[in-house]
Amino acid sequence: xxxxxxxxxxxxxxxxxxxxxxxxxxxxxxxxxxxxxxxxxxxxxxxxxxxxxxxxxxxxxxxxxxxxxxxxxxxxxxxxxxxxxxxxxxxxxxxxxxxxxxxxxxxxxxxxxxxxxxxxxxx
Amino acid sequence: xxxxxxxxxxxxxxxxxxxxxxxxxxxxxxxxxxxxxxxxxxxxxxxxxxxxxxxxxxxxxxxxxxxxxxxxxxxxxxxxxxxxxxxxxxxxxxxxxxxxxxxxxxxxxxxxxxxxxxxxxxxxxxxxxxxxxxxxxxxxxxxxxxxxxxxxxxxxxxxxxxxxxxxxxxxxxxxxxxxxx
Numbered sequence: 001x002x003x004x005x006x007x008x009x010x011x012x013x014x015x016x017x018x019x020x021x022x023x024x025x026x027x028x029x030x031x032x033x034x035x036x037x038x039x040x041x042x043x044x045x046x047x048x049x050x051x052x053x054x055x056x057x058x059x060x061x062x063x064x065x066x067x068x069x070x071x072x073x074x075x076x077x078x079x080x081x082x083x084x085x086x087x088x089x090x091x092x093x094x095x096x097x098x099x100x101x102x103x104x105x106x107x108x109x110x111x112x113x114x115x116x117x118x119x120x121x122x123x
Numbered sequence: 124x125x126x127x128x129x130x131x132x133x134x135x136x137x138x139x140x141x142x143x144x145x146x147x148x149x150x151x152x153x154x155x156x157x158x159x160x161x162x163x164x165x166x167x168x169x170x171x172x173x174x175x176x177x178x179x180x181x182x183x184x185x186x187x188x189x190x191x192x193x194x195x196x197x198x199x200x201x202x203x204x205x206x207x208x209x210x211x212x213x214x215x216x217x218x219x220x221x222x223x224x225x226x227x228x229x230x231x232x233x234x235x236x237x238x239x240x241x242x243x244x245x246x247x248x249x250x251x252x253x254x255x256x257x258x259x260x261x262x263x264x265x266x267x268x269x270x271x272x273x274x275x276x277x278x279x280x281x282x283x284x285x286x287x288x289x290x291x292x293x294x295x296x297x298x299x300x301x302x303x304x
Contacts (some may be wrong), residue, residue: 033132
C-alpha cells in the first residue's frame, strides 16, 4: 500500500524530533470533550487548536489534550490554558475562529484574549 | 447531537475510560439502514449497571449527576424506528473475554435520522486524545470498505507517537481519500 510507505517516510523524518520534544512542553491546552462539550461543538475547536499550534510552530512549547466534563456545561465548548507559573485561563463558548485567535495571540504572543474568558465573556 | 459521528466520539470515550486497550468502531450502512457498533475489551459492566446506563440520571462522572451519552444515542436511534442494544461482560466474571458492545441501528429513510457526518474527524480526534490505546475503525457502505487499524500503524511508526501532528494529518488524509473513493 502506497500510503503506508508515506507513513514510513514520516516516521524516518520524526525519529529525531521525538527525542527533542520530550519534556520541553511548558504550556498545556485542555479541551472539554465530554458529551456536553462534543454536543456544543468541541470537536472542531480541538482540531483547529491542534492544526494552528502546528502551523505556528508551537508544538515544542504547547501540548493540546482532552478532558472530560469541566462542570459548566452551559458554557461549552471550554478550553483551559495552563502555563507554568501562571494562573489558569478558562475560555468559554469556543468556536474554531476563536481558537485561531487564542493560538496566535495567547499561545504565540502571550496576550490573554480577555473577551473570550469566563470572566470577560458577555451573555 | 447534530451528527452520528459525534455520538461515536462520545461513546468510544466510554470504552477508553473503561480501560480498553482496543476499541472497535464499525459502521455498516446501505441506502436504508445504518448500524453502528462500538465494541471494547474494557472492564465491562455488571448486569445491574447495564440496566441503568440508558437512564440519564446515571453517570460515572463526578462533576455532575447526569450522563447523557448513551441516553442520547438511544433516543436518536429509536426516533428513526431503530434500536439500541448493549451487552457487557464484567472483568469480575470473565478475566479474558470482558468488555462492552454497543450497537445502534438507524433507519436512514426516517425524517428524524441525523446524518453520519464527519466520521473521519471523530476518529482523528479519538486517536489525538488517546494515542496509547488502539482503535480499529471499519466503515462498510454497500460494497465499499474503509478500514484503519492503529495497531498496524504502530508497527510502522515504532516509537513515534500516534498523536504527532504529522501522523494525525496522514491519518486524516488517508481516511478522507478512502471515504471519497
